[in-house]
Amino acid sequence: MPASPAGSVAGSVAEREPDGGPPAPAAGRPLMVLRKVSKVYGAGEIAVHALRSVDFTVERGDYIAIMGSSGSGKSTLMHLIGCLDVPTSGQYLLDRIDVSGLDDFELSYVRNRKIGLVFQSFNLIPRTTVLRNVELPLVYARVPRAERRARALEAIASVGLSDRATHLPSELSGGQQQRAAIARAIVTNPVILLADEPTGNLDSVSTHEILELFAHLNLLGRTIVMITHEPDVAERAKRVLHLADGELVSDVRQAPVGGPPPGASHAPVALPDSAAGTTTKWPAISSARPVLGA
Amino acid sequence: MSALESLRMAVQGVLANRLRSLLTLLGITIGVASVIILVAVGRGSAVSVQTQIEGLGTNMLTIQAGGRGFGRARSSAAGFTFLTMNDVKALSDKAVAPDIKTVSPVAQAQSVTATHGVATETPGQVIGTTASYAEARKESVAEGTFITAQDQTDHARVAVIGPTVVANLFGSTDPLGQTIQLNGSSFQVEGVLKSKGSNGIQDQDDIVIVPLSTAQDLLVGQSGQLSQIIIEAKSSGAVNNADAEATAILTPNHSNSDGTAAFNILNQASLLQTTSASNHTFTVLLAAVAAISLLVGGIGVMNIMLVTVTERTREIGIRKAIGARRSDILGQFLTEAVLLSILGGVTGVVAGLIGGRFKIVGVQPVIESYSVLLAFGVGVAVGLFFGIYPANRAASLTPIEALRYE
Numbered sequence: 216m217p218a219s220p221a222g223s224v225a226g227s228v229a230e231r232e233p234d235g236g237p238p239a240p241a242a243g244r245p246l247m248v249l250r251k252v253s254k255v256y257g258a259g260e261i262a263v264h265a266l267r268s269v270d271f272t273v274e275r276g277d278y279i280a281i282m283g284s285s286g287s288g289k290s291t292l293m294h295l296i297g298c299l300d301v302p303t304s305g306q307y308l309l310d311r312i313d314v315s316g317l318d319d320f321e322l323s324y325v326r327n328r329k330i331g332l333v334f335q336s337f338n339l340i341p342r343t344t345v346l347r348n349v350e351l352p353l354v355y356a357r358v359p360r361a362e363r364r365a366r367a368l369e370a371i372a373s374v375g376l377s378d379r380a381t382h383l384p385s386e387l388s389g390g391q392q393q394r395a396a397i398a399r400a401i402v403t404n405p406v407i408l409l410a411d412e413p414t415g416n417l418d419s420v421s422t423h424e425i426l427e428l429f430a431h432l433n434l435l436g437r438t439i440v441m442i443t444h445e446p447d448v449a450e451r452a453k454r455v456l457h458l459a460d461g462e463l464v465s466d467v468r469q470a471p472v473g474g475p476p477p478g479a480s481h482a483p484v485a486l487p488d489s490a491a492g493t494t495t496k497w498p499a500i501s502s503a504r505p506v507l508g509a
Numbered sequence: 510m511s512a513l514e515s516l517r518m519a520v521q522g523v524l525a526n527r528l529r530s531l532l533t534l535l536g537i538t539i540g541v542a543s544v545i546i547l548v549a550v551g552r553g554s555a556v557s558v559q560t561q562i563e564g565l566g567t568n569m570l571t572i573q574a575g576g577r578g579f580g581r582a583r584s585s586a587a588g589f590t591f592l593t594m595n596d597v598k599a600l601s602d603k604a605v606a607p608d609i610k611t612v613s614p615v616a617q618a619q620s621v622t623a624t625h626g627v628a629t630e631t632p633g634q635v636i637g638t639t640a641s642y643a644e645a646r647k648e649s650v651a652e653g654t655f656i657t658a659q660d661q662t663d664h665a666r667v668a669v670i671g672p673t674v675v676a677n678l679f680g681s682t683d684p685l686g687q688t689i690q691l692n693g694s695s696f697q698v699e700g701v702l703k704s705k706g707s708n709g710i711q712d713q714d715d716i717v718i719v720p721l722s723t724a725q726d727l728l729v730g731q732s733g734q735l736s737q738i739i740i741e742a743k744s745s746g747a748v749n750n751a752d753a754e755a756t757a758i759l760t761p762n763h764s765n766s767d768g769t770a771a772f773n774i775l776n777q778a779s780l781l782q783t784t785s786a787s788n789h790t791f792t793v794l795l796a797a798v799a800a801i802s803l804l805v806g807g808i809g810v811m812n813i814m815l816v817t818v819t820e821r822t823r824e825i826g827i828r829k830a831i832g833a834r835r836s837d838i839l840g841q842f843l844t845e846a847v848l849l850s851i852l853g854g855v856t857g858v859v860a861g862l863i864g865g866r867f868k869i870v871g872v873q874p875v876i877e878s879y880s881v882l883l884a885f886g887v888g889v890a891v892g893l894f895f896g897i898y899p900a901n902r903a904a905s906l907t908p909i910e911a912l913r914y915e
Binding site: 294323324328334338339341342354355 | 521826827837907
C-alpha cells in the first residue's frame, strides 16, 4: 500500500464534500468514458484479446444493457467497468477519474465510493446478517457506526427488505438475497450501479421484481449498467450494447436518457415510499481526491 | 478500518466457525498450560528436594570412616582406623576448631528387633548418640524429651522413637513411659520424634535413638567404634571452615598408607548446591519440551488459518469487490489469528493454574509467575507469527480470482 495516498484518503473521508451529492443529471459531462479500451490476457503467441479497442460513453441517468454470447468479452468488460481489473491499453474515465493507471489501493477506493456491484450469485457474505452485509461497504469507507447503521437500514428499506434486516442470507429466497445485494450496492450512494447477470439465478417472479426495482432506481436518477444474455431483460434498458469477439457490434437506444425506462410500471407497489430517501437524504461518501481527480 | 472494526469482524469470524475455532484454541491452550505446569513441576520437585536437604540441617557435616564417596567404610586396607570417642574429644576442642559448635558421635546398631508386648518390628535405624544430635540433625520431639547428657552419663536405658515405630509397636496408645525391648533389653520410651517423612531413600521416622553409652553396653558392643561423627558448624557460613578444621584434626590419626585421608566428610551445603543445579537443568529440560508443544500449537493456528483463508476465498473476493483494501483484509485475518491465540492463551493459563494445584507424580507443583507470563506471551506471539502468512495470502488475492473461486 502506498504510504502518502493512504493519509490523503483518510483525510478526504472525514471532510465529506458538501456538494458531492446525489448523482443528479449534470448536463454535458458523461459519467463514464471508454476510449479504445483493450484487454489482452497472456502474451506473444498465446495472447488472448478479450477486448479490442472498445469505445463508448455513458451519460448520467442512463440504463444500459450489455449483451453478448459467452466468450464475447462481456465479463472482461464488466471487470474493467467495475474497477476489478485495469485495461491493457486505452483509457477509462469514471466520474472524471482516469481509472486506467490506478494502483491496487486506489482501485479499492474507487470500487468502494463510485461503484455498486450486483452479482449473478448475489455474493452476500454467509453467516452474516443482511444488515451487517449492507453495512460492510460503509465499514470499509470508515463511516461512523451510528450513521452507518442509519444508512444501511434506509438502503434496506428502499429495496423493501426492512422486515428481513436481521436475517441471515441463508434464510432468504433468491429474490430477497438479490434485493439485499442491491441494498449493499447502493448504500454508499455510488455514481453507477453495475449488475452482472442480476437475474441469471432467479425465477420469473423474482426476475420481474428485481427488474422493477432497477427501473425504479433508474427513475430516481441512478445510472445502471447491466450485463445480461437474456433479450427480455435487455428490453427493459434504455440502451442496449452488443458485444461479439471483444468488439462492440451494435448500439441501440430504446428510450431517451431523460425519460422513464421502457416497460416501467410508474407506481411500483412492492416498494415503500422511503426508497426515494437514498438518493436525497445522504450525500455520496466520495470526494474527489486530488490524486484521483487529476 | 479501525482496530475496533477489525476486532468485530474477527470475533464474527471466530464465532461463525465455532468448532474449528475451538480446535485451534486447543492447540495453544495445551501448549501454554503444559509450559506452566511442567515448569511448576520442575520447580516443585526442586523445592521439595531442597526442603528435605535443609531439613537434614545445612550447618551439618557428616564424617564417616573409609575412603572417598558416600558409602560406608568397607576398607580393610592397612592403616585403616575407626572413628572413636577420642576423635570426638579432639573435634570438640574450641581452641583448634573454633567454627565447630557441637560434635555428636553416632553408633549404628545392625538388625535390632524391637518388641512391645506381642508387637515386633525391625526399625530402619537404631542409633546410639548424645544430646547434641537433636540440634545438629534438626530433630525435635513431638512429646516427651530427647535423650540428655545425664542419660549418657547414667547409661540410662531410655529410648526416643520415631512416629513409624510408635505406629508399629503401640498403634494408637500413648508410648510415653512404656517399655520396649531392643534385642531383649528393656528401654523406657522417653520421647517421640516429630515426623520428618521420607528422604527418598528411607523412612526417616522408622528410627530408635538411645544414649551412646547404653548402645555400646547392649547393642553395638564395647569396641568403641563409631559409625559417624556429626558436626554442627556455628553458622551456615562457617560450614567450609569447620570442614577444613575437622580435616586437619582427623588426618594425623586417620590416613591410609599412601597418606590419603581414610575418612570422608559429607558437606550438606555443597550437596544442596549440586542438587539445585541439577534441578535447574531438569526444569529447563521440561520447559523445552513444553515449548515444543507451544510451537506445535502455533503451527495448528497457521494450519487452521490457511484452511479458513481457502474456505473464505470467495468472501475475501466479495469484500475486495465492495472496497476492502489489502490492509483491511490483512488486519481482519491477523486479528482473527491473534484473537484465537489470546483466547487459547487465557484458557491455557487458567488450565495451567488449575492443573498446578494437583500433585503430579508425587510432586506438588510450584507455579512460577514468570512462566505464566512467558507462556502467555509466547503463545500469543506464536499465533501472531503463524497468522502472518495466511493473512498475507488472503490479502494478496485479486478480487476477480477470489470471486471466481467456488
